[in-house]
Amino acid sequence: MKPIPINEKLVWDYDIPEDAQENEAFRRWYLARVLSHGGDADLRAIGFQTIHDYLPELNLPREIREFWYWYFGQPHARERYGELDSTQVDYGYRTSELMQDVTHPRT
Numbered sequence: 001m002k003p004i005p006i007n008e009k010l011v012w013d014y015d016i017p018e019d020a021q022e023n024e025a026f027r028r029w030y031l032a033r034v035l036s037h038g039g040d041a042d043l044r045a046i047g048f049q050t051i052h053d054y055l056p057e058l059n060l061p062r063e064i065r066e067f068w069y070w071y072f073g074q075p076h077a078r079e080r081y082g083e084l085d086s087t088q089v090d091y092g093y094r095t096s097e098l099m100q101d102v103t104h105p106r107t
Contacts, residue, residue: 005045006030010038032058035068052081 003021010033020026031054034042043051055068071077072084 002050004030004047004050007034007038007042007045010034010042028054028057028059032060035060035064048077049081052077052084056085 004027006016006020008016011030017023017026020030031046031050034046035051035058051068052072055065055072058065060068069084072081
């Protein structure tokens with residue numbers, strides 16, 4: 001597994017584990033943090049291939065997840081990085097619809 005640079009400004013509220021580069025749970029958490037709060041330099045540092053490879057496994061806000069699935073669905077990105085499992089992108093919609101039914105029952 002290729003090490004990813006960690007921007008300590010993005011993890012100011014978290015103790016970085018000593019095995020951060022080998023710890024898959026931390027890696028997924030950090031990648032989600034970069035996609036949610038990082039800047040363009042952070043995105044370039046981790047690389048778009050890493051984002052592509054981990055995207056289906058990341059816990060992200062719906063809007064951010066939708067953007068990245070849209071981006072990787074563009075012809076140039078599909079050609080460069082490959083296909084993504086498109087069933088993951090609509091997960092947020094199903095969850096939202098279920099929550100609407102729970103909080104606002106249909107009459």
